[in-house]
Amino acid sequence: MAKPSSSPLEQINSAIKSQNIFKNIGVFRSDNVWGRGYPDVASFNAHASDTVFQALEQVRQDQTHKVTSLVFTATQGQGKTHLINRIRRRLINEDNTVFIYAHVLNFTDLNQVNFHFQQTVVDSLSRSNAEDVTQWQTLATSMINNALVNVKPRLPKTLINKFDKTYKDYQQQGKDLIDNLRTKIKIPTNINPYIVRAVLWTLSARFSSYAEKWLAGEVLEASHAKDLGIPPSIHSNENQESSALNVVQQIFNLIGHYSSIIICFDEIDTGENYSNDGLRAPQVVAVLVKSLYDTLEQSRLSKGVIILTVMMPDTYRDLFSSMADGGISDRLCTFTQKKPIELNFLNAKSMIELVRLHLTDFYSKRELVPPEPTYPFNTEQLKKYVKVNRPTMREAINWCAENFKVENEVLPENPSERIELALSRESESDFSELIEDSAFVAHVLRFGFTVLIGECISGTTATGDRLNNVIIQDVVDVLPKSKNNDWINFKIIGTEREQVFKIGVMVLQQTHGLSIVAGMNRIIDYQTFDLTRGCLVRPKDKKIKRHWDSYKLLTKLIKKQGGEWVYLNLQDLNLLIKLYTVNEQKDAYCLTDEQIRDYTKQRVLKNALLLEILSRPSGGIDESSIEVDDPFEDSSTLSEIDEIEQLENLFGDDEENDEIVDVENHTDNFVKEDNTPEVQIEEHEQIPQKTAVQSVESATTIVDSGVLIDMADTLSTNVELPLPKDVAKKSRRSKVAKLQSNPSATPSPETWFTRDYRGINITSFTFNNIEYEVTTWRELLITICTLIKLHHNKDFAKILEIRGRKNSYFSKNAADLKTPEKIYGSGIYVETYLSANQIVKMVHRIITTFSYAEDSLEIQTHE
Numbered sequence: 001m002a003k004p005s006s007s008p009l010e011q012i013n014s015a016i017k018s019q020n021i022f023k024n025i026g027v028f029r030s031d032n033v034w035g036r037g038y039p040d041v042a043s044f045n046a047h048a049s050d051t052v053f054q055a056l057e058q059v060r061q062d063q064t065h066k067v068t069s070l071v072f073t074a075t076q077g078q079g080k081t082h083l084i085n086r087i088r089r090r091l092i093n094e095d096n097t098v099f100i101y102a103h104v105l106n107f108t109d110l111n112q113v114n115f116h117f118q119q120t121v122v123d124s125l126s127r128s129n130a131e132d133v134t135q136w137q138t139l140a141t142s143m144i145n146n147a148l149v150n151v152k153p154r155l156p157k158t159l160i161n162k163f164d165k166t167y168k169d170y171q172q173q174g175k176d177l178i179d180n181l182r183t184k185i186k187i188p189t190n191i192n193p194y195i196v197r198a199v200l201w202t203l204s205a206r207f208s209s210y211a212e213k214w215l216a217g218e219v220l221e222a223s224h225a226k227d228l229g230i231p232p233s234i235h236s237n238e239n240q241e242s243s244a245l246n247v248v249q250q251i252f253n254l255i256g257h258y259s260s261i262i263i264c265f266d267e268i269d270t271g272e273n274y275s276n277d278g279l280r281a282p283q284v285v286a287v288l289v290k291s292l293y294d295t296l297e298q299s300r301l302s303k304g305v306i307i308l309t310v311m312m313p314d315t316y317r318d319l320f321s322s323m324a325d326g327g328i329s330d331r332l333c334t335f336t337q338k339k340p341i342e343l344n345f346l347n348a349k350s351m352i353e354l355v356r357l358h359l360t361d362f363y364s365k366r367e368l369v370p371p372e373p374t375y376p377f378n379t380e381q382l383k384k385y386v387k388v389n390r391p392t393m394r395e396a397i398n399w400c401a402e403n404f405k406v407e408n409e410v411l412p413e414n415p416s417e418r419i420e421l422a423l424s425r426e427s428e429s430d431f432s433e434l435i436e437d438s439a440f441v442a443h444v445l446r447f448g449f450t451v452l453i454g455e456c457i458s459g460t461t462a463t464g465d466r467l468n469n470v471i472i473q474d475v476v477d478v479l480p481k482s483k484n485n486d487w488i489n490f491k492i493i494g495t496e497r498e499q500v501f502k503i504g505v506m507v508l509q510q511t512h513g514l515s516i517v518a519g520m521n522r523i524i525d526y527q528t529f530d531l532t533r534g535c536l537v538r539p540k541d542k543k544i545k546r547h548w549d550s551y552k553l554l555t556k557l558i559k560k561q562g563g564e565w566v567y568l569n570l571q572d573l574n575l576l577i578k579l580y581t582v583n584e585q586k587d588a589y590c591l592t593d594e595q596i597r598d599y600t601k602q603r604v605l606k607n608a609l610l611l612e613i614l615s616r617p618s619g620g621i622d623e624s625s626i627e628v629d630d631p632f633e634d635s636s637t638l639s640e641i642d643e644i645e646q647l648e649n650l651f652g653d654d655e656e657n658d659e660i661v662d663v664e665n666h667t668d669n670f671v672k673e674d675n676t677p678e679v680q681i682e683e684h685e686q687i688p689q690k691t692a693v694q695s696v697e698s699a700t701t702i703v704d705s706g707v708l709i710d711m712a713d714t715l716s717t718n719v720e721l722p723l724p725k726d727v728a729k730k731s732r733r734s735k736v737a738k739l740q741s742n743p744s745a746t747p748s749p750e751t752w753f754t755r756d757y758r759g760i761n762i763t764s765f766t767f768n769n770i771e772y773e774v775t776t777w778r779e780l781l782i783t784i785c786t787l788i789k790l791h792h793n794k795d796f797a798k799i800l801e802i803r804g805r806k807n808s809y810f811s812k813n814a815a816d817l818k819t820p821e822k823i824y825g826s827g828i829y830v831e832t833y834l835s836a837n838q839i840v841k842m843v844h845r846i847i848t849t850f851s852y853a854e855d856s857l858e859i860q861t862h863e
Helices: 007-017 030-034 047-060 080-091 110-125 133-145 155-170 177-184 193-201 208-215 222-228 240-256 280-297 313-322 326-330 348-365 380-390 395-401 414-427 440-452 512-521 548-559 570-584 594-604 608-614 643-650 694-701 725-740 778-793 797-801 836-849
Strands: 069-071 097-103 258-268 307-312 456-459 466-476 490-496 500-507 535-536 564-567 658-660 761-767 771-772 802-804 820-822 829-831 857-860
Touching: 007 348, 007 414, 030 080, 030 097, 047 069, 047 080, 047 307, 047 836, 069 280, 069 313, 069 348, 069 548, 080 097, 080 258, 097 110, 097 307, 110 133, 110 208, 110 240, 110 280, 110 643, 133 155, 133 177, 133 208, 133 326, 133 512, 155 177, 177 193, 193 208, 193 222, 193 240, 193 456, 208 222, 208 512, 222 857, 240 280, 258 280, 280 307, 280 326, 307 313, 307 564, 313 326, 313 380, 348 395, 348 778, 380 395, 395 608, 414 570, 414 594, 414 829, 440 466, 440 500, 440 570, 440 608, 456 608, 466 608, 490 608, 500 512, 500 608, 512 535, 512 836, 548 564, 564 608, 570 594, 761 778, 778 829, 778 836, 797 802, 802 836, 836 857
Parallel strands: 069 307, 097 258, 258 307, 500 535, 535 564
Antiparallel strands: 456 466, 466 490, 490 500, 658 802, 761 771, 761 857, 820 829
């Protein structure tokens, strides 16, 4: 197919002037490690990430040496955190590897490093993957699936959705589901059984946050501990610092039976604090690495552990010279024989690819086709810059931000007209995605308040709160930074009726209970951060659950400390975002700070969001923003449900995979291996039943014997037990398979859309001779949909014709789909709750629907 013609240059230049995509992305924050990340140049420093995966494979295969360590060295801005994000993203959909990220800036007290590390481990395991399943929940699922060896393995989502109801059913009969499961799990003698119990509780919608809190070393209320059947504290009567490392070792040894572990220590060079032993942060971390290296389980059954430490070259040299005694330095870098892996500076190829990736994303979102992929840069310009400057990644991105512009145009003489021109261009932008970025929203709000410095503001907000002669004097950072750790975004200092106020503003959009608690603990700490009022800025639809600890902290903030929850919405933020973006582009429009401020001030004086933050709060909590999450209330009572039926409920079949078919002809898209007619059991045919005695005798081939407690006693000899559903289905499949098999048949050649991708990771795909890097199968599907929308805008609605026999896969109504994702620039959603093979089959259907040849797409994988 011919390459699409480029868009009008005027439209492209207008888009470039409207947003500098390289602005403010040079600094990659620690929390970005857990996000999707910026476009990644996979070839840049590939030697480092590849070594990590080589080490991972070695510890999995080696029967004696199950723990190894590596060190990355790089200067500031050289791309260390980008690289960590790449490694994590490669692992995100692997159930057999756990990723622990320890940002040493969070270790605020070097004398409590073990306890800080315990909390870091629990926080990492509480992070979710693309399916909104935490690493704890994946671990709990593996424990259950491995314990019940003859029960069909369950997906985490299945267990999460059914867990609380099944627990309630057990409870009504005086039984404990957690105990029942725990007794079937082979627990090593050196692991506290209460830890196993708490891990299983993470599958509960109601109690997961309490279980994680307990695992993190926090003390539970007696009633909550009783509900979970665990002691109030994991540390018992011991000092938490002295027992924390032992707790972590037990957690890691438990994980090691089911998954490999990568532990990453980052930013160990920061701070000049010392421990009571006179050690700096790098030395304290080095001691911790040695302790982990020496004590983590080396059992041949372990899946292996990698300890990765990231530091500056000088730090590495200092550690090896100052800590050679006691074998500490020897434990830091064993996989590469004490040789650190040095990260590279950008070369010409990497620089061009970095710019191209960012711009591809930029143009595709705006449905534009540039004259060349790196426009407005050219490749010679980029090569020259790299050759002369040898930049770090941060320096390169900052240079791009300074030079991301087009030829000067004739602008209106009046500054206000120039601003109006810039705003008119911004009106074409879609800000719905930006509002999800808490850091960006905080920058926008800070800009708005900064503009209002010195203004006297009075009036009434939309919610009825009053402002009486409010004057903003300054907008400042929140100190001490080490304790705040970027949670409270900024502080507004001013007066109301000559009384001083200091408002801490925190944009908090996280959805996980532990993350919300971490932020709420800061915003209520008026003394540490010198506040008179705390303000939580959060969308109303991101509800806080009543049983979370964060709800108690929210109640304290609002009802006892005079703080408030201000609801964030795009309508109130829309104009502020446009004005903020124009301010970021002021050089391109020849505007001064004073001109921007004078224009902006009159337009934000009555902004509902800013006024709500400034006004004295009413002191109430809108209950519609609180989620009452009690799965045990109004639960249906099931009488005489025996144990096997309850476990079948918990471990029941997922919905059968739905074939993706064309709505017009309903034909299946698969290649038959031979011409043998299919013979299948029709739906109305009866499956032969066995007697109760026969069923019980053969039950151990279907369900783990531990699940069949007292089952025979519940059956009389004249009762017939139907063949279990799993076996019935298996019988049908087996019969079909036998009748279809033909040793003499020649198999069809394997193609990208007929290959089996189960257990295989995608790294990129090529479509129309252009390669796109993706790290998940979900990204493949979304990217293809976006590209098709870009090149087939007029007839894109044809995609709605692609559907399954039972399910819709594309819809204009998100509620029609299980896990919808909006296709950018359209009103159509795509289903993303699909396996790798289903996604590939759908991608094949999409491109052929839009008349692309099958060989126009290729898939690259990492096996």
